Amino acid sequence: MNPLFQEKLQVIGLGLAGFSDNLRQAGGEVLQLEWVPPAQGDAAANWQLANLFNCPQIEQANETALQRYLDAQPVLVGIAPAHELIPAMAEGQRRILHSGPPIAWADMCGPVQGAIAGAIVFEGWADDVSAAMALAAQGGIALEPCHHYAATGPMAGIISPSMPLWVVENQTHGNRAFCNLNEGLGKVLRFGANSPEVLNRLRWMGEVLAPTIAQALAVCGEIALKPLMAQALQMGDEVHNRNTAASGLFFKRIAPAIAGLPDAAAVLEFIAANDHFFLNLSMAACKAMLDAAANVPGSSMVTVMARNGVNFGIRLSGTGERWFQAPANPVNGLFFPGYGVEDAAADLGDSAITETAGVGGFAMAAAPAIVKFVGGTPADALNYSREMMEITLTQHPVFTLPSLNFMGSGCGIDARKVVDRGILPVINTGIAHKQAGVGQIGAGVTTAPLACFIEALAALADTLE
Amino acid sequence: MNPLFQEKLQVIGLGLAGFSDNLRQAGGEVLQLEWVPPAQGDAAANWQLANLFNCPQIEQANETALQRYLDAQPVLVGIAPAHELIPAMAEGQRRILHSGPPIAWADMCGPVQGAIAGAIVFEGWADDVSAAMALAAQGGIALEPCHHYAATGPMAGIISPSMPLWVVENQTHGNRAFCNLNEGLGKVLRFGANSPEVLNRLRWMGEVLAPTIAQALAVCGEIALKPLMAQALQMGDEVHNRNTAASGLFFKRIAPAIAGLPDAAAVLEFIAANDHFFLNLSMAACKAMLDAAANVPGSSMVTVMARNGVNFGIRLSGTGERWFQAPANPVNGLFFPGYGVEDAAADLGDSAITETAGVGGFAMAAAPAIVKFVGGTPADALNYSREMMEITLTQHPVFTLPSLNFMGSGCGIDARKVVDRGILPVINTGIAHKQAGVGQIGAGVTTAPLACFIEALAALADTLE
Numbered sequence: 001m002n003p004l005f006q007e008k009l010q011v012i013g014l015g016l017a018g019f020s021d022n023l024r025q026a027g028g029e030v031l032q033l034e035w036v037p038p039a040q041g042d043a044a045a046n047w048q049l050a051n052l053f054n055c056p057q058i059e060q061a062n063e064t065a066l067q068r069y070l071d072a073q074p075v076l077v078g079i080a081p082a083h084e085l086i087p088a089m090a091e092g093q094r095r096i097l098h099s100g101p102p103i104a105w106a107d108m109c110g111p112v113q114g115a116i117a118g119a120i121v122f123e124g125w126a127d128d129v130s131a132a133m134a135l136a137a138q139g140g141i142a143l144e145p146c147h148h149y150a151a152t153g154p155m156a157g158i159i160s161p162s163m164p165l166w167v168v169e170n171q172t173h174g175n176r177a178f179c180n181l182n183e184g185l186g187k188v189l190r191f192g193a194n195s196p197e198v199l200n201r202l203r204w205m206g207e208v209l210a211p212t213i214a215q216a217l218a219v220c221g222e223i224a225l226k227p228l229m230a231q232a233l234q235m236g237d238e239v240h241n242r243n244t245a246a247s248g249l250f251f252k253r254i255a256p257a258i259a260g261l262p263d264a265a266a267v268l269e270f271i272a273a274n275d276h277f278f279l280n281l282s283m284a285a286c287k288a289m290l291d292a293a294a295n296v297p298g299s300s301m302v303t304v305m306a307r308n309g310v311n312f313g314i315r316l317s318g319t320g321e322r323w324f325q326a327p328a329n330p331v332n333g334l335f336f337p338g339y340g341v342e343d344a345a346a347d348l349g350d351s352a353i354t355e356t357a358g359v360g361g362f363a364m365a366a367a368p369a370i371v372k373f374v375g376g377t378p379a380d381a382l383n384y385s386r387e388m389m390e391i392t393l394t395q396h397p398v399f400t401l402p403s404l405n406f407m408g409s410g411c412g413i414d415a416r417k418v419v420d421r422g423i424l425p426v427i428n429t430g431i432a433h434k435q436a437g438v439g440q441i442g443a444g445v446t447t448a449p450l451a452c453f454i455e456a457l458a459a460l461a462d463t464l465e
Numbered sequence: 466m467n468p469l470f471q472e473k474l475q476v477i478g479l480g481l482a483g484f485s486d487n488l489r490q491a492g493g494e495v496l497q498l499e500w501v502p503p504a505q506g507d508a509a510a511n512w513q514l515a516n517l518f519n520c521p522q523i524e525q526a527n528e529t530a531l532q533r534y535l536d537a538q539p540v541l542v543g544i545a546p547a548h549e550l551i552p553a554m555a556e557g558q559r560r561i562l563h564s565g566p567p568i569a570w571a572d573m574c575g576p577v578q579g580a581i582a583g584a585i586v587f588e589g590w591a592d593d594v595s596a597a598m599a600l601a602a603q604g605g606i607a608l609e610p611c612h613h614y615a616a617t618g619p620m621a622g623i624i625s626p627s628m629p630l631w632v633v634e635n636q637t638h639g640n641r642a643f644c645n646l647n648e649g650l651g652k653v654l655r656f657g658a659n660s661p662e663v664l665n666r667l668r669w670m671g672e673v674l675a676p677t678i679a680q681a682l683a684v685c686g687e688i689a690l691k692p693l694m695a696q697a698l699q700m701g702d703e704v705h706n707r708n709t710a711a712s713g714l715f716f717k718r719i720a721p722a723i724a725g726l727p728d729a730a731a732v733l734e735f736i737a738a739n740d741h742f743f744l745n746l747s748m749a750a751c752k753a754m755l756d757a758a759a760n761v762p763g764s765s766m767v768t769v770m771a772r773n774g775v776n777f778g779i780r781l782s783g784t785g786e787r788w789f790q791a792p793a794n795p796v797n798g799l800f801f802p803g804y805g806v807e808d809a810a811a812d813l814g815d816s817a818i819t820e821t822a823g824v825g826g827f828a829m830a831a832a833p834a835i836v837k838f839v840g841g842t843p844a845d846a847l848n849y850s851r852e853m854m855e856i857t858l859t860q861h862p863v864f865t866l867p868s869l870n871f872m873g874s875g876c877g878i879d880a881r882k883v884v885d886r887g888i889l890p891v892i893n894t895g896i897a898h899k900q901a902g903v904g905q906i907g908a909g910v911t912t913a914p915l916a917c918f919i920e921a922l923a924a925l926a927d928t929l930e
Contacts, residue, residue: 234701234834235700235701235702235709235710235834236699236700236701236710236867237700244696244700245700245701245709245710245713248710248713248714248716248717249713251713251716251717251720252713252716252737253737255716255720255724255733255737256729256730256733256734256737257730258724259720259723259724259729259730259733260729260730264721264724264725264729265721265722265724265725268720268721268724269721272717272718272720272721368867368868369699369700369867377870378867378868378869378870378871379870402701402833402834402843403833403843403868405842405843405844406843
């Protein structure tokens with residue numbers, strides 16, 4: 001009992017923990033909340049935030065954007081080389097797409113430079129990797145983000161004109177999204193490896209794998225991806241870093257149609273051997289759903305999160321194609337034997353489009369076994385999913401989490417809530433070696449940096465009527 | 466405070482809850498345990514139980530049996546017709562195997578009679594179902610449990626000489642186990658359906674499916690089943706009533722080898738369309754592992770639990786081939802539209818071999834999504850797995866449960882613990898219509914009846930030195 005009062009002193013502490021300690025020593029009962037001031041305590045940003053939370057235009061715009069995202073029905077309709085799908089990559093154009101927000105060659109990290117050099121050799125624009133590096137450094141190749149062409153790519157995210165792309169159509173609104181094909185693990189272009197083995201595999205993927213799948217799709221028909229992703233969430237995937245079930249479900253759909261084709265055995269073996277094969281389909285599906293929600297004036301819903309290995313960039317629906325960037329956070333994870341955090345490139349890749357769509361790290365509760373790959377415990381996985389519900393507009397009606405009693409995964413990231421609550425979007429990711437040519441060295445969990453959300457909200461405020 | 470004592474009265478209640486209520490009203494603090502007297506309060510059985518728990522021979526025997534079970538490595542080595550694999554079913558022998566403990570034709574439930582009649586027509590021993598029923602009723606066909614021939618079959622569990630069987634070899638100890646092939650859901654023989662559609666499917670399975678898989682296995686080689694089952698537990702299966710992931714993993718292993726064969730597309734489509742396809746492989750694997758643990762004198766470890774639609778039967782390692790039976794418990798579950806518990810046959814099938822091996826209901830924590838099929842909540846699924854750890858000898862080192870922080874599933878049922886704790890083995894199961902010819906009408910959860918464990922322990926006590 002506190003001697004000054006008849007009743008026991010009961011306090012909720014919001015500030016420094018030391019204050020609460022003093023109260024406890026004096027006999028008080030204190031519940032210390034884990035609270036931090038919004039917008040890192042910036043007073044002007046806080047005033048702005050208060051206004052943004054009291055803005056009917058934003059509420060209405062978010063409702064519209066969210067509904068468009070929820071209504072989207074991404075369907076795999078085909079597969080074709082990039083030069084056929086993207087006019088800016090048509091015959092004769094020397095353009096290569098990369099992950100994340102725009103970045104100049106000189107500023108790129110090792111694995112992205114390595115992957116671009118590999119793609120230049122793959123296209124026959126240079127004879128070897130060092131000539132390719134020189135060509136790129138001279139500005140001989142146009143380099144642009146995948147996201148500028150409704151495309152995405154995991155890790156380095158390299159798309160060159162000859163590479164086959166998945167074509168995913170949102171059949172509700174008609175927009176299309178693209179993603180390259182998954183090469184497997186180990187020494188692969190997307191982690192910056194560019195040896196002849198890597199380029200030969202890419203050639204086989206373009207000449208055998210993609211045409212075979214295209215023929216099979218013509219037999220088995222279009223494949224709706226949202227139900228497949230939803231089912232995979234019931235089977236321990238979060239469809240970003242764990243795609244074991246989704247890859248198997250896709251394989252079951254396509255294998256009977258592949259069976260009669262000339263290269264059936266090799267193609268089926270390649271797909272069956274890669275538990276990450278579905279990742280690129282998941283990304284294209286997420287991109288197709290989120291593009292449907294883009295460009296709603298006033299909306300604070302996040303439509304893109306992407307990393308180029310140096311900077312993390314986001315886009316809001318209400319600010320259209322504008323990027324808001326901040327230095328990428330480091331990745332806290334598990335490393336393959338012989339590697340450590342000192343070898344790691346910064347957070348990299350367009351695959352955070354999955355988290356932007358409410359799966360990946362947001363749906364980690366569905367995938368307790370992923371902690372063996374990215375670190376932590378199954379309890380952490382549940383907590384990540386619960387936390388993400390605090391910064392999103394709704395819980396997904398189709399992407400449900402069995403371990404949380406089939407609650408929907410938090411989706412529709414509201415930039416206002418991120419800044420207000422100081423809860424950063426969590427992202428499951430692979431870790432690339434910081435040098436070109438090495439490849440993947442681990443996997444882990446990281447977060448989006450707060451600064452780009454603060455900047456995006458300031459820009460959104462400027463657009464309001 | 467209780468006025469008689471200086472300190473607050475704190476009581477642990479074991480008996481009637483009413484006593485605890487009185488103590489609480491008098492100001493006491495009571496923790497009421499959910500305790501029931503062992504062996505349903507039977508004094509003689511309790512004395513015996515106390516002796517069995519203090520018996521070094523049983524401890525040693527259980528250690529041996531359990532280790533043999535844990536060391537077993539079940540591997541799919543082939544597929545062949547029953548008449549080639551089981552001498553008692555060779556050419557000219559009119560023998561049909563069924564699920565559960567032995568039972569006379571007249572005592573069998575509707576779906577088992579229906580399935581046997583279907584198999585008689587399938588074998589050409591009668592022209593139609595009614596002639597087949599008459600033939601069986603006259604004793605014209607030898608009817609025996611699958612378990613008498615190292616075999617198992619789900620639901621009615623019918624194996625006739627022409628039917629193909631999976632051949633699973635325990636490569637540690639050399640014993641083999643068999644199971645028939647899964648027909649899919651709906652109107653199928655194992656649920657008592659026997660129409661021409663059902664028998665034609667069985668013919669196709671014998672003439673096309675099985676020979677194609679046999680050829681594919683010759684190409685892709687033997688398939689180790691324990692790692693595959695362990696992986697499926699990380700993907701939301703419990704490998705009894707949920708085999709979606711395991712079927713997909715098996716499909717991925719076999720599809721590239723099937724691709725080049727004449728009936729590849731039809732065979733791949735059949736397997737891909739059936740999420741329960743792996744069940745029969747899971748059962749054969751469990752049988753192979755448990756047979757390795759059989760016949761260890763003195764062991765109270767359960768090696769078989771099986772139901773014939775009337776009685777539930779178990780075998781202990783220490784009592785060899787002797788069956789201990791009790792009436793099967795009803796199944797509490799979800800029914801397909803138009804059906805209810807009044808339409809249901811009693812608990813049926815050899816598939817409880819999965820629970821005997823520590824998966825199925827014992828591993829339900831791995832499969833939260835199964836509650837949509839068998840009823841209950843994901844929290845129930847966790848509780849079932851936790852409870853089963855109370856009646857088993859150990860937690861499986863390979864069959865782990867992600868949602869329970871990768872704890873091993875409880876395995877090696879100790880009949881002593883079942884009787885002592887009054888915790889009944891939980892079983893996930895399909896529900897057949899009680900009449901022949903209808904098929905599956907639901908799925909649910911049931912338990913093994915206590916009486917057969919009490920009887921088995923009495924028999925075990927008689928064998929002790």
